[in-house]
Amino acid sequence: MSTACLDVLSGFRPRSPSEAADVARVLELVESAEDPWLRSTPLHVTASALIVHPESGRVLLRWHQRQQAWLQVGGHGDPGETDPVEVALREGREESGLTDLLPWPDRALVHVVVVPVAAKGDEPAHEHADLRFVLATAEPDAVRPEKEHAPLRWLSVAEAHAVTEANVRETLARVEALLPG
Numbered sequence: 001m002s003t004a005c006l007d008v009l010s011g012f013r014p015r016s017p018s019e020a021a022d023v024a025r026v027l028e029l030v031e032s033a034e035d036p037w038l039r040s041t042p043l044h045v046t047a048s049a050l051i052v053h054p055e056s057g058r059v060l061l062r063w064h065q066r067q068q069a070w071l072q073v074g075g076h077g078d079p080g081e082t083d084p085v086e087v088a089l090r091e092g093r094e095e096s097g098l099t100d101l102l103p104w105p106d107r108a109l110v111h112v113v114v115v116p117v118a119a120k121g122d123e124p125a126h127e128h129a130d131l132r133f134v135l136a137t138a139e140p141d142a143v144r145p146e147k148e149h150a151p152l153r154w155l156s157v158a159e160a161h162a163v164t165e166a167n168v169r170e171t172l173a174r175v176e177a178l179l180p181g
Helices: 003-010 017-032 084-096 157-163 166-176
Strands: 043-053 058-064 069-071 073-075 111-117 126-136 152-155
Touching: 003 017, 003 084, 003 126, 017 043, 017 111, 017 126, 043 084, 043 166, 058 084, 058 157, 069 166, 073 084, 084 126, 111 166, 152 157, 157 166
Parallel strands: 043 126
Antiparallel strands: 043 058, 043 073, 058 069, 058 152, 111 126
């Protein structure tokens, strides 16, 4: 059981029946699995974040080659990691090159979604129980892609809505409500 995951889920209120079903699946996983982050299980926890530059109201998206989509940053916990906010921070720093990232406006969970992941090589199709947060930077020009084939783009929320998939658009809508203006 992951108490850090339970802590972030404890005060979270789903906003739709489908999100309530996803939260129930994630809670069942977190309460029953010795390690809900274990990548070898068909459903495992991941943590991600939408990076924002609050001053300009822009959001950062990363091209994910495997999904062929513009998505938020984030991913799997490393062995021994249990805090989803810390996983999102580490992944955000690694994938964006931004060293000043902080949870914004606080450490609250903003969206929970179970997403399918296609098979690749010897890895079978599986699902990510994605816990999503918001991270902010004061230095958007310091962004550097982690890999050549994983470009990053700063976009307005409207521009981001036009290039992302439905579950990311829902995260964007929630983040847009937090941004000034």
